[in-house]
Amino acid sequence: MSRIGKLPINVPQGVTAELKNSTLTFKGPKGESSSPVPSGISASIEDGVITFTRADETGPVRAKHGLARALAQNSLTGVTAGFQRKLEIIGVGYKVNVAGNTVEFHLGYSHPIHFPLPQGVKATVELDKATKAHVLTLEGIDKQLLGQVAANIRSLRKPEPYKGKGVRYFGERIRIKAGKSGK
Numbered sequence: 001m002s003r004i005g006k007l008p009i010n011v012p013q014g015v016t017a018e019l020k021n022s023t024l025t026f027k028g029p030k031g032e033s034s035s036p037v038p039s040g041i042s043a044s045i046e047d048g049v050i051t052f053t054r055a056d057e058t059g060p061v062r063a064k065h066g067l068a069r070a071l072a073q074n075s076l077t078g079v080t081a082g083f084q085r086k087l088e089i090i091g092v093g094y095k096v097n098v099a100g101n102t103v104e105f106h107l108g109y110s111h112p113i114h115f116p117l118p119q120g121v122k123a124t125v126e127l128d129k130a131t132k133a134h135v136l137t138l139e140g141i142d143k144q145l146l147g148q149v150a151a152n153i154r155s156l157r158k159p160e161p162y163k164g165k166g167v168r169y170f171g172e173r174i175r176i177k178a179g180k181s182g183k
Contacts, residue, residue, distance in 0.1 A: 002054075002062065002069075005041075005052050005054070005065030005068065005069045008049045008050065008051050009050040009072055009073055009076060010048060011026075011045075011050065011076065012080060014028060015027065015028040015029075015079060016028075017048075018045075019044075022036065022038075023035070023037065026075050026076050026078075026079045027079065028076075028079030029079070029080065030078065030079050030080065030082050030141050031078075031079055031120075032079065033075040033076075033079050033141050034075065035068075035072045035074070037068050037072075038064040038067065040054060040055045040056070040060070040064060041053070041054050041055070041064050041065060042055065043068070043072070050072060052068050052072075074144075077143075079141055083139070083140060083141070083142075083143050084138060084140075084146075085137075085138045085146055085147065085150040085169070086135055086136070086137050086169070087135070087153055087154065087168065087170060088128070088169070088170055088172075089105070089134040089135075089167050090131070090159070090164060090166065090167075090168065091108060091157075091163075091165035091166065092165075093106065094106060094107055094108060094134070094157075094166075095134060096125050096134045096136050098124060103115045103117060103153070105153075105167075107157040108157065108165075115156070118149065120142055120145060121138055121139070121145065121146060121149050122140065123136060123137065123139075124136075124137045138150055138153075154167045154168065154169065159172075159174045161175065161176065162176065162177055
């Protein structure tokens with residue numbers, strides 16, 4: 001039995017859960033989100049508790065048991081509390097500005113980079129006084145979309161290993177290499 005898949009999901013007050021055509025839909029204070037229920041897995045909602053069971057014990061079905069529960073839990077967490085990812089922009093002259101639905105980066109290239117945010121993702125910027133780095137906070141209800149947007153932003157200028165300049169996740173540690181050793 002899957003250790004993750006056998007755990008029930010308790011639906012809190014103020015959130016409605018609905019099962020239709022192998023799709024779980026959650027509506028809560030932050031918005032609406034849905035998660036698919038894979039083939040071979042069945043979900044049931046009874047008294048505000050969602051449980052997942054599998055049809056048989058074959059390998060592919062067993063692999064999807066924990067996945068189905070994790071996707072449903074992420075959707076439920078998204079509509080109740082939401083998710084956030086923080087990115088640090090570190091480097092001399094590196095800046096970030098948010099204007100509406102577009103984030104403008106100055107990352108040492110000859111031109112600014114305009115990054116359009118997808119629907120459902122919001123961004124805010126603040127300056128960290130201790131490290132003098134810009135901190136970009138991304139918020140949304142879809143964990144997968146939020147992680148993909150953060151990864152795409154990080155790929156604009158990955159942290160380099162000699163000075164650590166670039167875009168990194170908040171709290172990410174970069175191994176700094178030693179430079180050239182002179183005579």
